[in-house]
Amino acid sequence: MTYRNITLAHDGRTARVTLARPDKLNPLDWSTVKELKAAVAEIEAASGVDFVILTGEGRSFSAGGDLDGYIRLYADPPAFQAFLDDFYDMLTGIEKARAIWIAAVNGVCVAGGIELLLACDMAIAAESAKIGDGHLNFGQLPGAGGSQRLPRAIGLLRAKHLMLTGELLDARTSEAWGLVTRVVPDAALLDAAAEWVAGMAGKSAVGLAGAKRLANMTLDTPYEEGLREEIAFVHRYATTEPDATEGLIAFKEKRAPRFGTPRKD
The missing domain is CATH 3.90.226.10 (2-enoyl-CoA Hydratase; Chain A, domain 1)
Structure with a gap:
């Protein structure tokens, strides 16, 4: 345009x-x-x-x-x-x-x-x-x-x-x-x-977008429902997004995370 x-x-x-x-x-x-x-x-x-x-x-x-x-x-x-x-x-x-x-x-x-x-x-x-x-x-x-x-x-x-x-x-x-x-x-x-x-x-782009989405849920989601939605969202993120595991490994190895790399498994 x-x-x-x-x-x-x-x-x-x-x-x-x-x-x-x-x-x-x-x-x-x-x-x-x-x-x-x-x-x-x-x-x-x-x-x-x-x-x-x-x-x-x-x-x-x-x-x-x-x-x-x-x-x-x-x-x-x-x-x-x-x-x-x-x-x-x-x-x-x-x-x-x-x-x-x-x-x-x-x-x-x-x-x-x-x-x-x-x-x-x-x-x-x-x-x-x-x-x-x-x-x-x-x-x-x-x-x-x-x-x-x-x-x-x-x-x-x-x-x-x-x-x-x-x-x-x-x-x-x-x-x-x-x-x-x-x-x-x-x-x-x-x-x-x-x-x-x-x-x-330097943060995970997927994580940033996820944090934005979770925060915005408070605008139109009842409290208890929001808590359940957070659990479901974080479960998906932690078990499917490589950045979640990479962040923990980087902390353990005392180095900067390399976000955006594919999951090896």
């Missing part, structure tokens, strides 16, 4: 997706959502891509939707439904992807921007970042999972505070509230995200 509103670059096991309409603060209009949806599929289909760094060009991660586009979509209910479905597919695609998605939040991250952040597995922010919901500031409601993911991420009271007040949090408060887990100087943002990737790169 030819991308116009985003860029997609590959560097070994890492892909970088950049929202690339800085003049409009990287809006999540329908064409951009479709491009992101296609990028998610392309990355999942790519061999050996285990990490994705998602960021925005310029002074914004994403300021949310395209207002003129929404006005047109509101006048065409079937089209608006199709847009919401594409947005859902794109965000759940990130959430369920095998690859680990890292949101590197620069500048403004609001409305659809925070919904995009919340679908990612990890998040790091530049000191200049401003993060919030903001929908109700202009009479809107979150329609891309924000009302469901935000309370799960930071708790119900804090989520309702952001949704009802429209307040934008600075980077340090966002970190304290659990929207991001690290704040770095603006110029160090992408390097810091790359450091996270480097720290995970």
Whole structure:
């Protein structure tokens, strides 16, 4: 696919997706959502891509939707439904992807921007970042999972505070509230995200994807059922994936694991 509103670059096991309409603060209009949806599929289909760094060009991660586009979509209910479905597919695609998605939040991250952040597995922010919901500031409601993911991420009271007040949090408060887990100087943002990737790169890619899947089960699985699912999943992993045995042997032999090698038996 030819991308116009985003860029997609590959560097070994890492892909970088950049929202690339800085003049409009990287809006999540329908064409951009479709491009992101296609990028998610392309990355999942790519061999050996285990990490994705998602960021925005310029002074914004994403300021949310395209207002003129929404006005047109509101006048065409079937089209608006199709847009919401594409947005859902794109965000759940990130959430369920095998690859680990890292949101590197620069500048403004609001409305659809925070919904995009919340679908990612990890998040790091530049000191200049401003993060919030903001929908109700202009009479809107979150329609891309924000009302469901935000309370799960930071708790119900804090989520309702952001949704009802429209307040934008600075980077340090966002970190304290659990929207991001690290704040770095603006110029160090992408390097810091790359450091996270480097720290995970020595781990089993199959194990990383499995850990992501197990953690995400808590979003929609009752506690007891989740415990049983964990047992079943770990049993399959330990008895069928060579990386599980290789990790134990490497620890015993006091050497670095060589993950990704076929099982000899």
